[in-house]
Amino acid sequence: MSRQFEFLTRFAMALACMVLPLSSAMAHKSSDSYLTVRASGDQVNVQWDIALRDIQFAIGLDDNGDDQITWGELQRRQSELQAWAASRLSVQRGGRCTLKEQALQVDEHTDGSYAVLALSGSCPRSQGPLTIQYSLLFDLDAQHRGLLKLDLDGLVHSSVLGPQNSVMQFSDNASLGAQFLRYLQEGMWHIWIGFDHILFLLALLLPAVLVRQGAGLRGAASFRQAGLGVLWVVTAFTLAHSITLSLAALELISLPSRAVESAIAASVVLAAANNLHPVVQARWAMAFFFGLIHGFGFASVLAELGLPAGSLALSLVSFNLGVELGQLAIVAVFLPLAFVLRHTPFYQLGVLRAGSLAALVVALVWFVERAFDLSVFWWA
Amino acid sequence: MPSNPMGEPSWRIGPKLAGLFLVLVATLCWSAPRTPLDVNEVLERLVVKAADPSTALLRGYQKAVGNAPADVRAVGDLARLYFDLAGESGDPRYVGYAEALINRYPAALPAELLFVRGLLRQYRHAFAEAQQDFAAVLASKPDFLEAQGWRGAIFLVQADYANAKLACDALGAAGAPTLQAGCLGLTLAYTGQLAPAYRELERGLALAGNPSNRLWLLTRLAEVAAWQGRVALAEKHYRSALSLGISDAYLLAAWSDFLLDQRRPLEVIRDLTGREASDPLLLRLALAHQQTASSKAPVLEKMLEERFAATRLRGDTTHRAEEARYTLMLRRNVNSALVLAQANFEVQREPRDARIVLEAALAAGDPAAAKKVQSWLQSSGFHGAPLSQQMQALEALPKGKP
Numbered sequence: 119m120s121r122q123f124e125f126l127t128r129f130a131m132a133l134a135c136m137v138l139p140l141s142s143a144m145a146h147k148s149s150d151s152y153l154t155v156r157a158s159g160d161q162v163n164v165q166w167d168i169a170l171r172d173i174q175f176a177i178g179l180d181d182n183g184d185d186q187i188t189w190g191e192l193q194r195r196q197s198e199l200q201a202w203a204a205s206r207l208s209v210q211r212g213g214r215c216t217l218k219e220q221a222l223q224v225d226e227h228t229d230g231s232y233a234v235l236a237l238s239g240s241c242p243r244s245q246g247p248l249t250i251q252y253s254l255l256f257d258l259d260a261q262h263r264g265l266l267k268l269d270l271d272g273l274v275h276s277s278v279l280g281p282q283n284s285v286m287q288f289s290d291n292a293s294l295g296a297q298f299l300r301y302l303q304e305g306m307w308h309i310w311i312g313f314d315h316i317l318f319l320l321a322l323l324l325p326a327v328l329v330r331q332g333a334g335l336r337g338a339a340s341f342r343q344a345g346l347g348v349l350w351v352v353t354a355f356t357l358a359h360s361i362t363l364s365l366a367a368l369e370l371i372s373l374p375s376r377a378v379e380s381a382i383a384a385s386v387v388l389a390a391a392n393n394l395h396p397v398v399q400a401r402w403a404m405a406f407f408f409g410l411i412h413g414f415g416f417a418s419v420l421a422e423l424g425l426p427a428g429s430l431a432l433s434l435v436s437f438n439l440g441v442e443l444g445q446l447a448i449v450a451v452f453l454p455l456a457f458v459l460r461h462t463p464f465y466q467l468g469v470l471r472a473g474s475l476a477a478l479v480v481a482l483v484w485f486v487e488r489a490f491d492l493s494v495f496w497w498a
Numbered sequence: 499m500p501s502n503p504m505g506e507p508s509w510r511i512g513p514k515l516a517g518l519f520l521v522l523v524a525t526l527c528w529s530a531p532r533t534p535l536d537v538n539e540v541l542e543r544l545v546v547k548a549a550d551p552s553t554a555l556l557r558g559y560q561k562a563v564g565n566a567p568a569d570v571r572a573v574g575d576l577a578r579l580y581f582d583l584a585g586e587s588g589d590p591r592y593v594g595y596a597e598a599l600i601n602r603y604p605a606a607l608p609a610e611l612l613f614v615r616g617l618l619r620q621y622r623h624a625f626a627e628a629q630q631d632f633a634a635v636l637a638s639k640p641d642f643l644e645a646q647g648w649r650g651a652i653f654l655v656q657a658d659y660a661n662a663k664l665a666c667d668a669l670g671a672a673g674a675p676t677l678q679a680g681c682l683g684l685t686l687a688y689t690g691q692l693a694p695a696y697r698e699l700e701r702g703l704a705l706a707g708n709p710s711n712r713l714w715l716l717t718r719l720a721e722v723a724a725w726q727g728r729v730a731l732a733e734k735h736y737r738s739a740l741s742l743g744i745s746d747a748y749l750l751a752a753w754s755d756f757l758l759d760q761r762r763p764l765e766v767i768r769d770l771t772g773r774e775a776s777d778p779l780l781l782r783l784a785l786a787h788q789q790t791a792s793s794k795a796p797v798l799e800k801m802l803e804e805r806f807a808a809t810r811l812r813g814d815t816t817h818r819a820e821e822a823r824y825t826l827m828l829r830r831n832v833n834s835a836l837v838l839a840q841a842n843f844e845v846q847r848e849p850r851d852a853r854i855v856l857e858a859a860l861a862a863g864d865p866a867a868a869k870k871v872q873s874w875l876q877s878s879g880f881h882g883a884p885l886s887q888q889m890q891a892l893e894a895l896p897k898g899k900p
Contacts, residue, residue, distance in 0.1 A: 146589040146590060146591075146775060146776065146777075147590065147805070147808055147809060148590045148591060148593075148594060148809075148812065148814065149591050149594060150808070150811070150812050165531070167531075170541055170542040171542065171544070171545075171591070172591075174542075174544065175591075175595075180544060180548075183548045184548075185543060185544045185546075185547050185548055186540045186542070186543050186544065187540070187541050187542040187544065188537065188538055188539060188540055188541060189534040189536065189537050189538070189539045189541055190537030190538060192541060193537065221533070223531040223532055223533050224531065224532060224533075224534060224541055225530065225531045225532065227808070228804050228805055228808045229808070230542055231541040231542045234531040256598070257598060257602070258595065258598050259591065259594035259595055259597075259598050260594050260597035260598040260601055261590065261591070261593060261594030261597060261622070262594055263812045263813075265811050265812060278811070278812055278813055
């Protein structure tokens with residue numbers, strides 16, 4: 119009799135569980151660990167969130183048996199925990215990377231508290247594919263998964279590590295397209311946030327829609343005339359900074375960055391001053407000459423990003439292309455507006471003269487700051 | 499501050515703002531890694547209490563397996579205890595423990611362990627693999643009643659009523675009349691014979707003395723009564739089931755759905771507050787708060803979003819029916835809800851699975867999206883409130899997507 123009741127209970131539970139894996143106590147989900155790996159060249163940093171419940175099940179944490187895990191209890195098991203975890207993870211790049219334990223912290227996820235392990239170290243090689251081998255808890259919990267987020271030299275991968283796929287290899291150059299796009303974006307982004315480059319370009323472009331007439335200025339007669347002036351300046355600037363960007367990125371020439379940054383500020387000062395008291399008529403020549411210096415500025419940004427050895431040329435070209443695209447966007451906004459307003463006193467006085475004066479003042483401040491390593495404005 | 503005619507401060511009109519504020523607070527509390535300052539800070543309260551009788555049992559079983567890893571009985575006992583704990587607590591971690599335990603078994607699996615593996619596989623909706631295991635069990639041990647019962651249950655969920663009926667008959671032939679009545683009652687209900695289904699379940703109830711069996715049969719009787727439109731009778735059965743005093747999440751979910759259909763959200767809030775641990779119950783609680791337009795609704799919605807995001811990350815699809823309902827009712831993202839509901843209906847074909855497809859299709863104004871449910875309704879013959887009315891409303895819509 120009782121056997122039959124037991125069957126019915128199970129049968130009932132079958133239907134209930136299939137539809138609603140339900141709980142009666144606390145937030146429930148299957149076991150996951152959150153593994154974040156950042157690899158840049160031969161350096162690797164790991165953040166690994168492992169549920170305290172899982173650690174309790176695997177190695178035990180509740181020393182005093184009061185059904186609670188305290189920070190003290192977790193700390194006491196730190197070395198055991200780290201040894202256990204480290205034996206179940208390996209990161210390889212040209213061989214196994216050494217991973218040294220850093221601080222132990224804690225965090226919360228939807229199903230409770232997690233120990234946060236920080237590991238860092240270096241790999242035998244700074245390029246090539248990276249392999250992750252993961253076997254945390256698989257021997258104890260077949261439904262455990264490692265949720266991996268990997269940043270490999272700027273390329274981000276997400277994966278789920280499970281018993282069936284516990285080893286995963288990630289290629290650092292599998293997606294040249296993604297790399298191309300990344301450097302393109304960086305190039306565009308840099309010109310957009312690089313106020314000194316924008317200001318220099320604008321200072322040279324402001325007079326392009328005007329022509330000299332006796333002692334004064336008047337608006338250019340045609341869009342073609344104005345457009346040609348802009349084209350000369352932009353082409354010369356592009357050509358020049360492409361040359362020095364490439365030379366610097368390929369490490370054929372290198373200049374001290376403070377000198378470069380100061381010279382960039384000085385170039386804005388001179389370009390703006392030339393609008394107020396014209397000395398140089400051939401602005402394209404100024405664009406070319408100072409463009410050479412701006413190229414070194416771009417190169418230092420690229421150096422910070424890091425150039426992948428395997429696809430150096432591609433990254434260089436796409437970064438440069440990004441810079442040009444960003445520049446074109448500025449011109450595309452500037453030229454029609456300036457052309458429409460070119461006859462107005464607002465443009466000739468307010469924009470050209472007052473604007474150049476303002477640019478001159480700002481650039482002068484930059485120059486002083488950069489050349490003498492001062493901080494004049496807190497925001498600068 | 500301008501006062502309104504009711505004399506209430508005007509900020510009282512902003513429960514949504516209050517809710518958003520709570521969400522913001524909750525988000526901020528979702529901390530980054532931190533270093534606790536106090537060694538006595540309690541980081542986690544364990545679900546399994548050392549003093550629980552089941553803990554002693556668990557320890558004993560674990561020790562037995564440790565001593566004899568190849569002992570079928572020891573491994574089977576521990577694996578089934580894990581499975582039972584998963585059912586009682588709703589904690590799927592136990593299913594992973596049991597699976598790992600069976601994976602570690604050093605020889606070909608005997609029938610008893612194959613059966614447990616089948617249970618574990620159906621738990622995570624791997625129905626085809628589970629059926630293989632149950633079939634293998636029955637091939638070597640035809641009198642393995644439990645395997646027969648579970649086979650029937652899976653056939654029902656997959657809308658294979660002919661095979662479900664065979665499994666029910668096999669239970670009867672093997673001398674398990676209560677089990678047979680439950681199995682047959684559901685098969686009849688799902689094939690649209692609501693009156694005979696009701697009688698069959700009543701017959702089972704008369705045979706059942708065990709409170710948890712009574713609870714299950716009463717819940718099913720209530721569902722059948724509700725499909726028949728006999729609301730008062732359904733409520734009577736639900737109340738009888740609840741009065742048994744057993745905490746049962748399936749009953750609570752069904753009862754809450756019944757109340758939500760009756761637009762009685764306050765009773766849902768009363769019964770489900772404190773049960774937020776379970777995603778399905780949290781969903782019903784959030785829906786109830788939505789019906790009352792309470793400021794807690796956005797907070798619960800945010801909690802659900804986080805839970806579904808966490809399961810999505812690991813590629814888990816067992817909660818798609820709930821997620822579809824959440825996406826439709828709370829997020830009001832009709833197209834995503836429809837995709838989820840349709841995907842769920844590919845795996846599970848019970849009335850509640852059909853209903854969410856119909857509701858999403860109605861919200862999308864897209865009768866074609868419910869084609870599979872329509873053909874299921876035709877082939878099974880199932881009818882019942884409110885599905886039949888929803889199907890009619892959908893058929894009345896102009897054909898083709900707007």
